[in-house]
Amino acid sequence: MDRAADYSKGAAYVGGQYVPTGQAAVPITDWGFLRSDATYDVVTVWEGAFFRLDAHLERFFASCQRFRLNPGLDAQGVTEVLAQCVRLSGLRASYVEMICTRGQPPWGSRDPRQAVNQFMAFAVPYVWIANADQRERGLRVKVSSVQRIPPSSVDPTAKNYHWNDLTMGLLEALDADFDTVLLTDALGNVVEGPGFNVFAIQGGVLTTPREGVLEGITRRTAIEIAQAAGHSVRLAPLPREALLNADEAFLTSSGGGLLPVTQVDGQPIGDGAPGAITRRMIDTYWAWHRDPRYSLPVQY
Ligand code: PLP
Numbered sequence: 001m002d003r004a005a006d007y008s009k010g011a012a013y014v015g016g017q018y019v020p021t022g023q024a025a026v027p028i029t030d031w032g033f034l035r036s037d038a039t040y041d042v043v044t045v046w047e048g049a050f051f052r053l054d055a056h057l058e059r060f061f062a063s064c065q066r067f068r069l070n071p072g073l074d075a076q077g078v079t080e081v082l083a084q085c086v087r088l089s090g091l092r093a094s095y096v097e098m099i100c101t102r103g104q105p106p107w108g109s110r111d112p113r114q115a116v117n118q119f120m121a122f123a124v125p126y127v128w129i130a131n132a133d134q135r136e137r138g139l140r141v142k143v144s145s146v147q148r149i150p151p152s153s154v155d156p157t158a159k160n161y162h163w164n165d166l167t168m169g170l171l172e173a174l175d176a177d178f179d180t181v182l183l184t185d186a187l188g189n190v191v192e193g194p195g196f197n198v199f200a201i202q203g204g205v206l207t208t209p210r211e212g213v214l215e216g217i218t219r220r221t222a223i224e225i226a227q228a229a230g231h232s233v234r235l236a237p238l239p240r241e242a243l244l245n246a247d248e249a250f251l252t253s254s255g256g257g258l259l260p261v262t263q264v265d266g267q268p269i270g271d272g273a274p275g276a277i278t279r280r281m282i283d284t285y286w287a288w289h290r291d292p293r294y295s296l297p298v299q300y
Contacts, residue, residue, distance in 0.1 A: 032101025
């Protein structure tokens, strides 16, 4: 670690060293880069405290196991690296990513079992997947013609970098002047988008897809908030029509929490403004960041 270095734009841990994020580099032959052969997780720091770090660590280790990757550190070791990245950056609101890549097998070998897996991490300023204006008026979402990679090909519950479907869908939506995109499964049910899950609310009942999605930690938080407020939550397929006919809809992501959706494919959701249940849940989401059950202060 170079204490004189400028970590103000973020700090990274790579190859066993702490460096400013702008200087962090992955070897070009790492299969994480060449083949998207990696897993990752993103936890946030808000007002100087990690939010639900235990849940993110649990999911990270489950994803590693699913893809037969070994980060070489236990939960305590990963926590120390993440905290050190945040501490070096000095950031009070941060987007903190932990990554395990396949690494590379000995040169000439194509046997992934021979690769030495690599752990890396970084902390950068908090990332919002919707800007302030979009969060205020609600997002205008396109349901994509691109189908999400089937779960039988890549397990979506293990967080991964197989994002080409999400990126192509996003490009299609942005070109058509939407804010973002939702992809569908082989049956045409809406599943998830680039970095977020989706909820529809009809008659006070919330529905979010059960299958074909990353089980987002923000999705889990939204389910718990809804249930604490006395709402029923259904984990069930979400046809495009059900989303279009919803009273309210929102997206969930560590990059911004609960984000209201007010238009889908050009049609207003409800009265076209962020819904009352959604707005109340957003307030609770941020209030929970100060709840010691979910927050772990960073020692700066
Ligand atoms: N779905 C996908 C494909 C994601 O990449 C993400 C997060 O990056 C999510 C959903 C939301 O998960 P979380 O709430 O844990 O951030």
